[in-house]
Each structure stands twice: as C-alpha cells, then as structure tokens.
Amino acid sequence: MKKTLIFALALATLGVLPFCTKDPVPNGNDNVQTNDTIPQTNDTIPIVSNTIVFGQTDGMIIKTYENHSSMNLSLDLNENGWTDLEFISEVVGSAGLGHDIVTTLKCKHEKVLLLGDIIQQEQYLHIDSTFHSEDSIWWVVGVSYIYTCEQMDEMDSIVNTSERLSLYANDAGDTFGCDDSFKSTDITLKNRSYHYPGGTANGNHMLIHYQYYYQNDCDYFPMDEEKYIGFKIIEGERERLGWIKFILHYDCVELIETAIQQ
Numbered sequence: 001m002k003k004t005l006i007f008a009l010a011l012a013t014l015g016v017l018p019f020c021t022k023d024p025v026p027n028g029n030d031n032v033q034t035n036d037t038i039p040q041t042n043d044t045i046p047i048v049s050n051t052i053v054f055g056q057t058d059g060m061i062i063k064t065y066e067n068h069s070s071m072n073l074s075l076d077l078n079e080n081g082w083t084d085l086e087f088i089s090e091v092v093g094s095a096g097l098g099h100d101i102v103t104t105l106k107c108k109h110e111k112v113l114l115l116g117d118i119i120q121q122e123q124y125l126h127i128d129s130t131f132h133s134e135d136s137i138w139w140v141v142g143v144s145y146i147y148t149c150e151q152m153d154e155m156d157s158i159v160n161t162s163e164r165l166s167l168y169a170n171d172a173g174d175t176f177g178c179d180d181s182f183k184s185t186d187i188t189l190k191n192r193s194y195h196y197p198g199g200t201a202n203g204n205h206m207l208i209h210y211q212y213y214y215q216n217d218c219d220y221f222p223m224d225e226e227k228y229i230g231f232k233i234i235e236g237e238r239e240r241l242g243w244i245k246f247i248l249h250y251d252c253v254e255l256i257e258t259a260i261q262q
Helices: 001-015
Strands: 051-053 061-070 072-075 087-093 100-106 112-135 139-148 155-165 176-177 187-189 196-204 206-215 226-235 238-250 254-261
Touching: 061 072, 072 254, 087 254, 100 112, 155 187, 187 226
Parallel strands: 139 206
Antiparallel strands: 051 176, 061 254, 072 087, 087 100, 100 187, 112 139, 112 155, 112 226, 196 206, 226 238, 238 254
C-alpha cells in the first residue's frame, strides 16, 4: 500500500511541472530550407521550465568556443548531426556600386526559430532637389530619390511593406520563454547602403541630374559588443529553448558560447 501511494504522489507531482508545448510551424517563409528531412525524436521528456535567462547554465548544455571567428559558421545546436543555423559574411556589390560586407543569419530548416518581434517593415521614398544657375540661360537641377526604413519627412511616401522578424539583441540576465514571438527565417545582421546616378535629362533651358540612394538601415544589429540571441528547436512534441552568445564584427562573426536546454 505504501509503495502504491508513493508512486501515485510522484505521478501527480510530475503532472504539474511546466513545459513547452509544440507551436504550429510558421507558414509563408520562402527563405527557409524545407527540402531536408529533419530527424524526429520519440523523446517525450518534458522541459522543466518554459522560461530561461540569457547566460543561464543550470539545466543547460553549454558549448564554449575560443578564438572562433569566421566569415562562415555552421551550428548544430542540439547535436543531432544536422545544421540548424548558419552565419554568413560575404562581400557583395559591383564595380559601379562599390563593395561591402553583408552578414546574414540563416535558419537551415523550419524546426529552428529565432526570438524577436514580427513586424510590418515599411520602406519610404524621400525626394530631394537642388537648383542652381550655370549661366543666364541654363538651370541645373539635382533630383535625389532616397529609399529609407525611417521616414525623413512627413511628405515621404511608403513604397513597400513586408513582414519580417526584428531580431532581439539581448544582454546577460534578460529572460525569454516559450510564449514569446519566434520565426524561422533569414536575418540580415549587417547590410550595406549604396547609390548610383540615374542619368541626365535636358530641355526648356534645364539640365536635370538624377541620383538614387538606398539606405538599408532596416537591418541593424549592434557591432563589436557581446550580445545574446534566443532560439527554440522543435523536436517532435518537445520545444527546447537556447541562446547564442557572439560578437558581430565588420567582416565576420566571433562565436563565444551556445546553450540549449537539457
């Protein structure tokens, strides 16, 4: 009788432990690789906490990296033999537009999701012009078309709206949990801005020069600072939370630590 009572109490205690339940996988993500078959697990051990702290070590599997900076980093976060995330820093551009380094964080399948705000990103068009006289006959007009993510003037028009994930840049001690916003997608951590001449038109004693500017300030992640990003991985009916500690440099990513719930 005693053994039966103790066993019943143990089952009742296990039943009230909090755990993450599987959320529906986000739809409409064209950037995520979905061709790979992700191994499923029959492991139904519940996660004993649905909230963790950035920098937390208790109940976490920690992996530390030393002097690990690269333009291309692949991460197997739950060590199941499949790449989950990839940091890529690459030189992009052309002779006419100039070159710069763009750094992207890519989700390699739909079972890994990143922590952040899902927002409607607006792109604005700001038109500016300048006038001056070359002589008593000709006027020179400079017209600039400036595309930005922040409205420069109340007359600026919205030319594009898209849904995107605004990735959180967290500090040690910040917390997050299963009920926060996550998305499986690709994130641009460091983008580039550029401009090019759009040609010249003349007529009616007026010479017009066109310039196009693309200020890609939508994508901004703090540089040269230790920051954390959060993630969760779906494994069958389980969801495991984790974090990545790294530094974004101008030309590469310096990986420091990764952690995932046991």
